[in-house]
Each structure stands twice: as structure tokens, then as C-alpha cells.
Amino acid sequence: MKDGRFLTLGIETSCDETAASVVADGRFVMSNVISSQIDIHTAYGGVVPEIASRKHLECINDVIGKALDDACVSAGEIDLIGVTYGPGLVGALLIGVAAAKAMAYACDIPLVGVNHMHGHIAANYLEHKDLEPPFMALIVSGGHTEIVNVPEYNKCEKLGGTRDDAAGEAFDKVARVIGLGYPGGPKIDRAAKEGDRESIAFKRVYLEQGSLDFSFSGLKTQALNYLNQERQAGREINVDNVAASFQEAVVEVIADKAVMAAEKYGQKRIVMAGGVASNSRLRTLMEEKAGEKGIDVLKPSPVLCTDNGAMIASAAYYAYRAGAKPDLELDAVPGLEF
Amino acid sequence: MKILAIETTGKYGSAAVIDETGLIFSAASNEEMNHLKGMMSLIDEALSEAGIKKSELTHIAASVGPGSFTGIRIGVVTARVMAQMLDLPCVSVSSLEAMAERVLDAAVSAGSLYVVPVINARRHQTYAGVWEAEFTSDYEKKTLCPVMEEKQYMIEDLLDALSARITEKEAEASGRVQSLKAMLGNAVYFTGDGIDAYEEMIRNSLPEGLYVFAGEDLRYQHAESVARIALRKAVSGDTLTYSGLMPEYMRLAEAEQRLRAGTLSDRIRKPVKL
Numbered sequence: 001m002k003d004g005r006f007l008t009l010g011i012e013t014s015c016d017e018t019a020a021s022v023v024a025d026g027r028f029v030m031s032n033v034i035s036s037q038i039d040i041h042t043a044y045g046g047v048v049p050e051i052a053s054r055k056h057l058e059c060i061n062d063v064i065g066k067a068l069d070d071a072c073v074s075a076g077e078i079d080l081i082g083v084t085y086g087p088g089l090v091g092a093l094l095i096g097v098a099a100a101k102a103m104a105y106a107c108d109i110p111l112v113g114v115n116h117m118h119g120h121i122a123a124n125y126l127e128h129k130d131l132e133p134p135f136m137a138l139i140v141s142g143g144h145t146e147i148v149n150v151p152e153y154n155k156c157e158k159l160g161g162t163r164d165d166a167a168g169e170a171f172d173k174v175a176r177v178i179g180l181g182y183p184g185g186p187k188i189d190r191a192a193k194e195g196d197r198e199s200i201a202f203k204r205v206y207l208e209q210g211s212l213d214f215s216f217s218g219l220k221t222q223a224l225n226y227l228n229q230e231r232q233a234g235r236e237i238n239v240d241n242v243a244a245s246f247q248e249a250v251v252e253v254i255a256d257k258a259v260m261a262a263e264k265y266g267q268k269r270i271v272m273a274g275g276v277a278s279n280s281r282l283r284t285l286m287e288e289k290a291g292e293k294g295i296d297v298l299k300p301s302p303v304l305c306t307d308n309g310a311m312i313a314s315a316a317y318y319a320y321r322a323g324a325k326p327d328l329e330l331d332a333v334p335g336l337e338f
Numbered sequence: 339m340k341i342l343a344i345e346t347t348g349k350y351g352s353a354a355v356i357d358e359t360g361l362i363f364s365a366a367s368n369e370e371m372n373h374l375k376g377m378m379s380l381i382d383e384a385l386s387e388a389g390i391k392k393s394e395l396t397h398i399a400a401s402v403g404p405g406s407f408t409g410i411r412i413g414v415v416t417a418r419v420m421a422q423m424l425d426l427p428c429v430s431v432s433s434l435e436a437m438a439e440r441v442l443d444a445a446v447s448a449g450s451l452y453v454v455p456v457i458n459a460r461r462h463q464t465y466a467g468v469w470e471a472e473f474t475s476d477y478e479k480k481t482l483c484p485v486m487e488e489k490q491y492m493i494e495d496l497l498d499a500l501s502a503r504i505t506e507k508e509a510e511a512s513g514r515v516q517s518l519k520a521m522l523g524n525a526v527y528f529t530g531d532g533i534d535a536y537e538e539m540i541r542n543s544l545p546e547g548l549y550v551f552a553g554e555d556l557r558y559q560h561a562e563s564v565a566r567i568a569l570r571k572a573v574s575g576d577t578l579t580y581s582g583l584m585p586e587y588m589r590l591a592e593a594e595q596r597l598r599a600g601t602l603s604d605r606i607r608k609p610v611k612l
Contacts, residue, residue: 043597050407050591057411061422061580076425092410094374098412100420104391105378329374 001079008080008320009067009103010313011060014088014098014116015142015328019195021309022071022078026317027129031070032310035059038183045169045182046172053091061098067309075107082316085113086336093332101104101328110326114315115336116307117303118146118156120273120314123304128271130186131298135324136267140282141274142168142185145214145254147261148338151270153318158338159261160212167250167276174223174246179241188243189279190336197281200226202249212257219249255289262295272299288315340390340421341397341568342381345524346373346413347405347433348457348531348559353380355388356565363388364562367596384561392424397577399429399568403490403586405457405463410585428583429568430577433457433559434467434488437529440563441552445527446471446480448550451461451507452525453482454500456532459490459601464532465588466491468500471527472511475561489590493536497543500526504548525549529557573594 007287083100354364365383398419437455468486529552
């Protein structure tokens with residue numbers, strides 16, 4: 001507690017970001033430290049779990065220390081620790097969980113485990129101080145593409161998800177085949193701005209009538225087939241056009257389904273979350289399509305879209321307030337469901 | 339001096355507290371690979387058994403490997419963060435040395451010359467080290483002197499090296515001692531889960547009667563021996579800050595080995611050129 005404000009330390013290590021943050025009253029970011037390993041994993045073309053785990057261990061103390069320093073608070077002033085315990089890479093998760101438990105024990109601070117996906121949604125509480133449930137949430141990231149109804153704090157009803165690749169995964173795969181490399185999301189987003197999104201007809205996969213699920217694995221095959229066909233015909237390939245057309249096929253389906261879900265459940269707001277929520281075309285299209293139906297679209301700033309500790313702190317704060325029991329026997333759950 | 343020692347490099351996690359007189363209290367898990375879930379309870383149990391508050395601790399020690407990569411990390415992170423938050427120095431202890439320490443009395447009683455902890459690293463690989471058990475001049479205390487580097491060995495290479503050492507000792511003794519067995523009986527004292535994995539290979543490559551296997555009660559890692567080594571190190575000032583406490587994996591991550599060897603899949607390394 002400092003100046004009458006309840007302080008939560010959030011710790012996040014579920015993939016390739018070592019992150020910690022201090023958040024006041026579940027809403028105000030006092031510090032947000034993110035140590036990214038992206039440069040290390042680029043050499044391998046993707047995240048290598050064992051290397052990620054090793055790196056998390058080397059960074060975790062400094063990241064926590066800096067989060068406290070940046071917020072100008074001491075460990076003793078922290079009222080609650082929240083840590084991501086799943087879903088994610090098990091070896092990566094356990095660094096954060098072990099660190100959180102050691103700190104909770106050493107400093108006598110209650111600890112609650114946070115579902116990483118709830119954290120992504122909570123990022124919006126930090127960005128939009130007046131936002132309260134109910135709302136519809138759209139989570140798009142390297143590992144997830146999900147539509148979730150949020151009737152109240154800490155209550156998430158998953159309505160649809162991907163049946164194969166997550167949106168971010170599809171971006172990575174296609175970026176690799178067109179030579180843009182890793183990480184695919186930002187690179188495709190950038191190239192697409194120079195390209196014509198109607199130049200190549202990639203199929204939109206809507207699945208059964210009314211389904212809120214996604215399927216993106218076919219797009220990679222389509223991209224490969226297109227490249228082969230053009231190469232055989234001796235035509236030069238315009239990478240920007242491929243990126244723009246592919247991206248459009250992904251984000252159009254996502255936007256349509258998110259809006260459909262909001263209408264179906266009578267939600268007047270859609271909040272976006274996850275790394276791919278930073279995609280500029282997805283942001284624009286969401287606003288267009290939701291706007292036509294009188295639905296507001298809220299999104300966190302890019303720094304809160306990536307994996308971070310602040311969103312975990314916010315989710316932990318609301319879980320604790322709702323009565324989540326502190327747990328020093330917390331375990332990592334790599335396949336944690338919503 | 340009050341040291342908390344953590345051992346999570348093997349199958350069963352444990353925690354121990356030792357004071358300057360060498361008095362030890364410990365708690366061990368009987369559930370396999372329960373390190374992450376159970377560690378704080380074990381630490382709490384060891385501290386309350388010892389009647390020590392965490393604010394009274396002076397050092398945090400951890401067994402830093404080799405062993406299970408995941409296990410090593412849980413122990414090291416726990417120690418690092420506790421040390422950071424309680425503002426205490428750390429002590430780094432080798433899991434292999436602690437395993438040797440654990441069986442030292444038993445090895446000396448068995449008349450063994452070499453103490454050899456062997457950790458199974460699969461596919462004929464091991465992490466191992468070789469220590470010579472020595473008596474100090476007063477014949478009261480026993481100590482361990484490293485004679486072969488702690489590192490990754492193929493089990494065959496380790497056994498060859500041990501055979502060579504025994505042959506050497508035999509030559510030294512030739513003419514003076516009638517029976518080799520009388521002099522070198524139980525010469526090698528094996529411990530660690532490497533026994534479970536490679537018992538047959540050991541039996542096939544060393545002469546019967548020249549080696550002993552540690553009983554299961556002493557065979558695996560335990561925080562008590564980590565604590566004893568940590569006490570000696572702390573007394574001699576061999577301590578680190580929390581950020582200096584690092585895992586001793588003894589092996590690169592597989593992807594890193596391949597990257598260095600240039601055998602990482604081309605598909606991954608180089609994007610398709612158009």
C-alpha cells in the first residue's frame with residue numbers, strides 16, 4: 001500500500017517475454033518492464049523453449065527489481081503478486097511462477113495465479129479506465145484466436161476459437177514462405193501497407209453457418225500454391241501484394257466473426273487483445289465493420305497488446321478482489337483453458 | 339550463520355537449514371518431480387523444524403546442477419529471488435559434489451578409494467565426476483579430493499577412465515601386495531541415478547568386487563549434503579550475489595548445439611528466397 005493505493009506486482013513469463021509491472025488499484029500502470037528475447041530466437045526462426053527458459057532465469061530478478069524501482073516502491077509495499085501460470089510454454093511459465101512464489105514467501109505477500117488469456121483481456125482495463133464488463137472480447141495472438149464473452153470481471157465464456165493455427169501462427173508461416181522471416185506479424189503488416197489487398201484472391205474460411213470458430217491452416221497452403229504457380233509461369237512475385245492479400249483474408253474473417261458474436265449476445269462493445277490486436281489493418285477493419293452496427297471497438301495501445309506484466313497485475317487484482325485464494329502451491333499449467 | 343539450502347536437480351526435491359555448528363533440519367518431498375508445487379512448503383517445513391525465522395537466515399544456497407534442466411531452474415530461481423528479497427548472499431553448490439558428500443562416510447566404511455556420482459543424461463550420456471576419498475592427518479575427518487573433472491561423459495568413456503585408474507594403482511602396487519582385491523576391494527563407490535540406468539554396463543566393464551553401488555537411501559540428491567558443503571563455502575567466504583548464482587547445465591540447448599554445428603534445419607534458418 002502506498003498513498004492509500006493497492007499495489008499489485010504482475011509477473012509474466014509464458015513465452016519469450018520476461019515481464020513485470022506494478023499496477024495501482026488494478027488500473028494505473030506505475031511501471032511496465034518487458035525484456036524481449038526476440039533477437040535471440042530470430043536466429044532459430046521461432047521461439048526455442050529451452051533457450052527461452054534459460055533466458056527467463058537470467059533476466060527475472062532484474063526485471064522484477066526494475067519494475068519496483070521504476071514504480072518507486074519497495075517489495076514491502078506490494079499488496080499482491082499476480083503471476084501467469086498458463087497457458088504457455090511449461091519451462092518458461094515455471095520461471096515466473098517459481099520467482100513469484102519465492103518473493104511471496106520471502107516478503108509475506110499473497111500470491112494469485114492468473115490465466116494469461118484473462119490477462120490479455122484485462123489489458124483493456126489499464127487502457128480504458130472506465131471500462132467495465134459486460135463486453136465481447138477478441139483475443140488474437142501467436143498462440144490464440146478467440147472470441148470470448150465477458151459478462152463480469154473474471155468471468156470469461158469462450159464462444160469460438162481456432163481449429164488449427166492461431167492467426168499469429170498463420171502470419172509467421174506465410175511470412176516465412178514469402179521470405180519476410182520471423183516475427184511474421186509486424187513484417188506482414190508493414191509489407192501489406194505497400195501492397196494491393198485485392199490483387200490475389202485468397203479464400204475466406206468462414207466454416208459452418210453461424211460458427212464463431214476459425215481455421216487458418218489452409219491459407220499457408222494457398223500461399224504456397226500461389227507462389228509455385230507464379231514461379232512456374234515465370235512471373236515475378238510481388239511480396240507486398242501477397243502480404244496484403246493474405247492479411248486481408250485473415251483479418252476480414254476475424255472482424256466479421258467478432259462483430260457477429262457481439263450482435264448475437266447483444267454486446268455494445270468489443271475489446272481487442274493479444275499481439276495481433278496491434279495489426280493496423282485488423283484495427284481499421286474492426287472499426288469499420290463494428291461501426292456499421294453501432295458497436296464500439298476498444299483496443300489497448302501496442303505496448304499493452306504484447307505479453308506484459310501490467311495486464312497480469314490487473315487481472316490478479318480483480319481475481320483477488322473477487323475472492324481468489326492465495327496459493328503458495330501454485331503449479332504451472334501449460335494447457336490451461338479459459 | 340543460518341543457511342537455507344535447496345536441492346531440486348533430481349527426482350525428489352528437498353530443503354535444509356544448517357547453522358554454524360553443523361546442526362541440520364530438512365524436509366524432502368516423496369512425490370517425483372513435484373519441485374515447483376512443493377518447494378515453498380518444503381522450505382517452510384525445514385525452517386519451522388529448525389525453529390528459524392526467514393529473517394534470521396544469513397545465506398541461501400542452491401544445488402545448481404547438473405541434473406534435470408527444469409529442476410535446476412526451479413531451485414536456482416527460488417534461491418535467487420529469495421536472496422534478492424531478503425538481501426542475502428548466495429552459495430552455489432554442485433549437485434555432483436553434494437552427491438559425493440552424501441555417500442562419503444558410507445564409501446569410506448566400504449573401503450572405497452573413488453567416489454563416483456553419476457547422473458543419467460540419457461542415450462549413454464552422463465554427468466559425472468570422480469573424487470578420491472582421503473583421510474586428513476588426524477584420521478578422524480574424511481575429505482573429498484576431485485580427481486576427474488565434473489562434466490558430461492559417455493558412460494563408456496567414464497568406465498574406461500576408471501578402469502585405467504585401477505590398472506595404474508595395480509601397477510603401483512605390483513610386487514608389494516599379493517592380492518589386488520585385498521588392496522582395491524570396493525575401490526569405486528558409485529552413486530546417483532546413473533546406477534539405475536547403466537548398472538549392467540558398469541557390471542560388464544569393471545571387475546567384480548572392485549565397485550560398490552550406493553544403497554537407494556543414499557543414492558539420490560538431498561539438500562542436507564548441499565547444506566553441509568554450503569556451510570564450508572560460506573565459512574570460507576565463497577559466496578555470490580543473487581545475480582551470480584547461475585545454473586550449471588553442462589550442456590547447451592539442443593537447438594543451440596545445432597546452430598553452432600551449422601546443422602539447424604535450412605528451412606528454419608533461411609527464409610525461402612524468391
